[in-house]
Amino acid sequence: RPRNAGDRYRGVISLEEAFVHSSNVAAVRLFQQVGSEKVIEQATKLGLKGPFTEGDPSLALGSASASLIELTAAFAGVAGNSWPVEPHAFKREEQGWFEWLVDGPDSYSSRVHEQMQDMLRAAVNRGTGRAASLNIPNFGKTGTSQDNRDALFVGYAGDLVVGVWIGNDDNSPMSGIRGGGLPARIWRQFMGEAVRGAVPPRRAAPVAPPEEVDPDPAIDPIIEGEIEAQVGGANVRVTPDGLTISGDVGGAPVAVTVDGNGAQVERRRPEPPAPPGQ
Structure with a gap:
């Protein structure tokens, strides 16, 4: 049974x-x-x-x-x-x-x-x-x-x-x-x-x-239109296709894109300060 x-x-x-x-x-x-x-x-x-x-x-x-x-x-x-x-x-x-x-x-x-x-x-x-x-x-x-x-x-x-x-x-x-x-x-x-x-x-x-449980956003988007805001010095943009964050985070330039297929991250460290006297 x-x-x-x-x-x-x-x-x-x-x-x-x-x-x-x-x-x-x-x-x-x-x-x-x-x-x-x-x-x-x-x-x-x-x-x-x-x-x-x-x-x-x-x-x-x-x-x-x-x-x-x-x-x-x-x-x-x-x-x-x-x-x-x-x-x-x-x-x-x-x-x-x-x-x-x-x-x-x-x-x-x-x-x-x-x-x-x-x-x-x-x-x-x-x-x-x-x-x-x-x-x-x-x-x-x-x-x-x-x-x-x-x-x-x-x-x-x-x-x-x-x-x-x-x-x-x-x-x-x-x-x-x-x-x-x-x-x-x-x-x-x-x-x-x-x-x-x-x-x-x-x-x-x-x-x-x-x-x-919310539906999978890749199948049934729950965000309509676009949302833009600034959070801690970073620009945040949300669309039905994903999320993008760009700007300075923790003193380093960061660009992050997240979508339904995963995340792609690119981070560039700032140039080190020049030695004293130069």
Whole structure:
């Protein structure tokens, strides 16, 4: 009998909303409509080894075990729209165009792939993965197993795919640990250092109920027109496209531009004073 976390039910919702808020009930209903055979077939194509029990609705909630590297490789296939992805320890040459044409990997249509990415992006923007949000587009999904024995966040940004798992060696339950908490924060801190431009915020945004979260300004701007002001000797200009700060900050000329795709910073130090007597 699948239950949503906190026994919270939203009534009739879209597939994207179900994905964003990790609705277990919606996942099982979708599984029943699609059929276990197709779900197992696609999971196997993505590189997951199972074992899978055909006809078992709990597969929709992740009851088939998978290693972290298997799961991360499956996300890599979704990220690149080409699978299966075979993990290996050292770099090696990829297939040439002729081999790819002959032995070409599976992929979604461009439209289906776009929809998959929309759901993964929404989960980070306004869903259970908000704690993993970066200042560049990133995509991912949380996971929490029964009794909080496993907590996961797997996602990608730029050209890097990373999976974070937290659990006890003896598989005992963890108190209050969920995929959208500590694993998502670890993922964000690592990706902020690993991917150029993906600097995470200094402090995680407060987690509010999904209905109270502001829309992504890159999708639905909440600023109309332009606002200009002076703050501490610096000129501040805000538009629907982003934020620009220029002027002297802390005695040094600074120009900062922030938009929906990240931040670009240029800073020039003032010339040192001339030695006495010159």
